[in-house]
Amino acid sequence: MSDPVRVLVADIGSVLFAFDPGRRLELLAARTGLPEAELHARLFASGFETRCEAGELTAGEIRDEVAALTGFDGSADELMGLWTSAFTLDRDVLDCFANAGAVLAVFSNNGPLFADAFGARFPEAAQWFRHRFFACRLKARKPDDAAYEQVEQGLAAAFGAEPRDLLLVDDSAANTARAAARGWRSHTFTGAAPLRAVLRAE
Template structure:
């Protein structure tokens, strides 16, 4: 079977991802030390809970962040700080442009409802052509759990051999390959260009 579905990771592939930048931005916005932000929102397991579906929507995520941190500002300020780790990669966008419409595009990402709501609103051009946004909070599992890949395939309506998948995580790529996906490790835009020529 040909790889007729192109499936990309979000942070680290379609978008550049800088968690340290997000911690700094949140620390400034929340008026808390960086280490305290990390402890409250990541080391506590809160972010992982968001990714696996504990919170039904972005409003619940925002409410919990406010409970944990005491933040009293508006949603837009909170969304901007929370999503500040993600920046579209212009080179990836350029490489994808000639291929849009040639096959189904999907994202498959370990992220929660706040990212799903805010990122397409903030960067609509980056999501152009992506018919499926497979966020882990909707699948109930995170990569590299095989159950997450199985749930993604069911959403795509695809067989493993029909998927071309790129992720910056070696563990995620290895898991995909074990399940029969055609998978490549993404270290930069040239890897995407090569995979699309394969």
């Protein structure tokens, strides 16, 4: 029998949270008066969101650039609310993690508009996931090795955890493959029921 998992490392979008980018575009369109397709082109297809995720901009700087790109005239806090509207906590998945009996961490490619808001806007999840590794703070995105290396270092410092003690749950096969290549355990997420079965087997 393999050693028990010491740390469960969860992705955010499409794992711990259902992800609906269309909802965010709908609200941004209502707020700015721009068509959803134009907002997608300016904020997402342009590479702007990737820059945010990579930690190139603070939340305040993101607000200013969004204002310049779209005419948005609200505060950074309002923009956080609009941005995080794409995420809805999946309580079945949260229960899977909460009942697993392991340390819980998040490892996400989200930028400051989610990372800075996580604790206040999603306290039900945040109370369980106190170890947080966001790309914007790591200055590296999955599946880059530099991102995984920093998670390994952080969890080793906190718990003496080694890569084999970690289980990454992510909806991206590229991300779980990179974790496995580094000696982590990994599960490519497809739903709560398969995740529950995997956690029972560990």
